[in-house]
């Protein structure tokens with residue numbers, strides 16, 4: 001059983017394993033993608049605190065886990081998200097403008113305002129909409145992976161979930177059926193130590209989350225989730241295995257949620273600040289930065305230059321999306337029925353009257369012919 005934690009770069013940034021098949025450009029891409037996640041999270045949290053967006057859940061401290069693992073997927077592969085993989089989706093093609101539009105639930109939101117904000121989706125990169133209902137994406141991913149297998153597609157389905165989701169029914173039924181059907185899937189458990197206020201030692205009596213895989217007859221690997229290169233290499237092996245038809249496996253990324261569960265949470269109520277401080281010392285971005293500096297791949301001061309250009313990038317997108325119109329109210333009654341039924345028409349017309357009185361209706365809302 002995989003009780004050893006795979007690490008290729010130690011917390012000080014020294015290589016301790018084989019990382020030679022990653023080019024300089026690839027390493028720099030990983031670094032920039034991790035930095036983008038941190039910069040975007042920082043901006044979103046500021047906007048939330050200023051009352052401009054409703055809700056944010058950050059990936060701070062977990063950038064290496066999501067970026068390293070998702071970088072091992074091919075463009076045709078699928079990424080079924082848990083609660084925090086929006087940054088991986090951006091790396092795989094979700095336009096930053098769509099990401100920010102979804103945060104504002106504005107007219108450019110591809111979810112048409114029907115999702116809570118901070119629940120992304122992107123059809124173009126095979127990234128289905130998140131569900132906040134813990135673990136429900138797991139059987140969905142397994143069903144889709146089974147369909148890919150039946151169709152003979154060259155596609156691997158990665159499904160992400162947190163440590164807390166391992167206690168869900170979806171985890172058990174998904175893992176079991178995936179192994180029985182030998183589907184091309186990789187189960188990625190991002191163990192960030194906490195499920196809101198429940199610590200890992202209260203979540204399971206198993207020695208590690210990786211041990212759970214043996215009950216279903218699939219292999220597992222444990223990885224230092226703050227070592228982006230180890231996440232990449234381990235995930236790549238699991239993805240190749242699935243692609244070759246050898247079935248699913250479980251990859252457990254051991255990391256830590258440095259911030260609160262979400263912008264609605266105050267973690268000081270339930271955890272010791274010393275634990276947080278110790279994990280901040282293991283920061284995944286600084287670890288790769290130190291390695292890149294030691295190899296001459298990154299020059300001194302380069303991190304600040306990259307951060308500056310990422311801030312410019314996200315700020316330009318925020319300005320553009322803040323100026324966008326709200327989602328049209330008529331979308332409330334669209335897309336479910338081919339012809340909007342009479343009772344919905346009545347409700348919508350009453351609603352528009354109220355919206356017009358309150359000044360909330362936009363040009364065009366009342367023009368919807370109901």
Ligand SMILES: Cc1ncc(C[n+]2csc(CCOP(=O)(O)OP(=O)(O)O)c2C)c(N)n1
Pocket residue numbers: 082083084132133134161162163164165166192194195196257261
């Ligand atoms: C079925 C269900 N039960 C409870 C919740 C409330 N809830 C939201 S997030 C969360 C914890 C998730 O923890 P974890 O799976 O470790 O993911 P993390 O937030 O740490 O990334 C819970 C219990 C929910 N959303 N869905």
Ligand SMILES: [Mg+2]
Pocket residue numbers: 162163164190191192193194195196
């Ligand atoms: Mg968790």
